[in-house]
Amino acid sequence: MGKLMRAIGLMSGTSLDGIDVAFIETDGEDALVRGPARTFPYDEAMRRMLVNAIADAKDLKTRGERPYLLGDAERALTESHGIAVARFLKEAGIERSSIDVIGFHGQTVLHRPEIGLTVQLGLGDLLANFTRCPVVYDLRAADVEAGGEGAPLVPAYHRALTAKLPQRPIAIVNIGGVANLTWIGSDGGLLAFDTGPGNALIDDWMRRKTGAFLDSGGATAAQGRVNEDALISLLSHSFFAETPPKSLDRNTFSSEAVESLSAEDGAATLTAFTARAIAKAREHMPGEPELWIVAGGGRRNRTIMRMLAEQVHHAVVPAEAIGLDGDSLEAEAWAYLAVRSVRGLPITFPGTTGVPEPMSGGLKADPTAHVIH
Template sequence: MSDLYIGLMSGTSLDGIDGVLADFSGPRMVVTHHASMAFAPELRAELLALNTPGSNELHRAALAGNALSRAYAEVVHALLERSGQPASAIRALGAHGQTVRHRPQEFDGTGYTLQLGSPAVLAERTGITVVADFRSRDVAAGGQGAPLVPAFHQGVFGRADETVLVLNLGGISNLSVLGAGGASVLGFDCGPGNALMDHWCQQHTGQPFDADGAWAASGQVLPALLASLLDEPFLHKPPPKSTGRDLFNPIWLARHLQPWASADPVDVQATLTEYTARACAISANSYQNNSTTLAVCGGGALNTHLMARLQAVCPAVRVVATDALGLPALQVEAAAFAWLARQALHGQPGNLASVTGAVGARVLGAVYPA
């Protein structure tokens, strides 16, 4: 029987969809094909708008979920075409969905996490079994519902002789601490990744992101603003912890920027980039142990200025993209959701209680048969 799975990821950065075709038949998972697609501007704008309360939310969220699933299906068809595999050869696909609210343990003690998408539409459009809604069961079990990738990171990047640190730089940053020989695995959100930098860049340059960090590199860090940003309590909260645009959003940023309303936008961008690096460094330096490597994945790994700043503020480790460890930075999270889909179909846990704070291991995801 085939052991091929597809993983689909659209993250907090809202830059688009990454999909991988992963083969689990050998001793180690192999990504055989990768496809990506940018969001249509109107879909991206609607998904971003749905991160905050607005009118007619239920109707808009349902339609946005349908549109997202149709876009997911296009990525799936691209993977099938490139690989020459029929849909019938794929055991299942794992679809993360688009997070628009993430409030675990809040309000009623359980809280919730909400990822938009229509797994039913995706199953109909692809003819492949879909596994979705991975985070809710962990939240119901008292966990943060995030991050879910550390167990996957351990299998792909873990080493027998030393701790490895894996930093995902999506819209939000999260760190996996992979103990030597799998003795322990930790993971938690560090703070902002690309979300604040992308927002500021879009607002002031019209570009969706700061390519290579070139704009930020041309500015000067504002020390007092940086100190204000670093006072954010979440950065200093012990794990387990997770966050999202519910906290690190334009309203949060505007509040901090009030005393610097006349600052040059390029200097604010330089400061936001430095803030992202230092927020990650607080976590990486605290959990460095005997690690010599900080492996970076996600879109932030392509920001050469941010990577240079990470190296400067994490001097005890070598900062590299996960490409150097055998899996390209833009494929890691999608591959993790292929793995999570496989775990679900095999009735195996997908979470780690040591990471999320859940009361125990749980099988994650709801299954929509082909």
């Protein structure tokens, strides 16, 4: 076991709800001590800026382009992460000088591995100077350049978290804007892939139809009726026939099939789409999971959880049921991956992203002698 490093992870997910910050101590392998975590919601101006940035990114051809609002959004996003780190350290009572590394996800605005392109907004150098801490960022890029999907990256952390659970195989599902799944076999073998939509279609539907940012608790979907014809149409997307590893962009799927439905029926149908797509992932698994653990914002949607439980044959539980924090899990993972990156350990694998061989990744930025205010 190597020396434990003190790491902070920063996750800004596809749901555009805010910044998750988490602190862990780890050697990047089996030694792991989970610490405090916080979520800092975006204000409406930042959320709107990111929505516009994602729209502006649709036609990007290279990773370095920042046309239209993208440059301004990247700087504003980075500064907001720096402020979140400062607030987190103060509230948690952690000395900045004790932090060995920060894992910075940034905001994904385009993910198209089929053309070798993944773009996350986030200026590692600026964040390093803002926080006065080393920053590891751009953790997906090397994998995509090597022919991998660049996602999901969390499976290595999932395996470390669940090493002592008696159930095997197990599935850990993260329902953010997109839903992804890690299957862990009895021998520790990993299979991971995006399963389909998470909250993104539901959130966008609610915003358009009701003005709300999400279907809180799945209440609107619970009042509606699933339109089976629309659901069949949604599930006919070619993505579901692809063999994993595979990954998605937030905007891969369209809600066109439900546009004529009421707010309630549309929400119910899109929620069923998320649940059925997750359950459909069993077609690609070497064995049926004995336990389904759900993390991410989607675990709070009682309708998603109910619909998923109706589709699979074993228990479906929120992350908290096994002592984890479903909000901070991905931020914790980014801290863990940053430590692995610093130590040159693999962060992606053939069974998780389709990369030809296990490989490390990420860029490291150290603070310069001059503090940026």
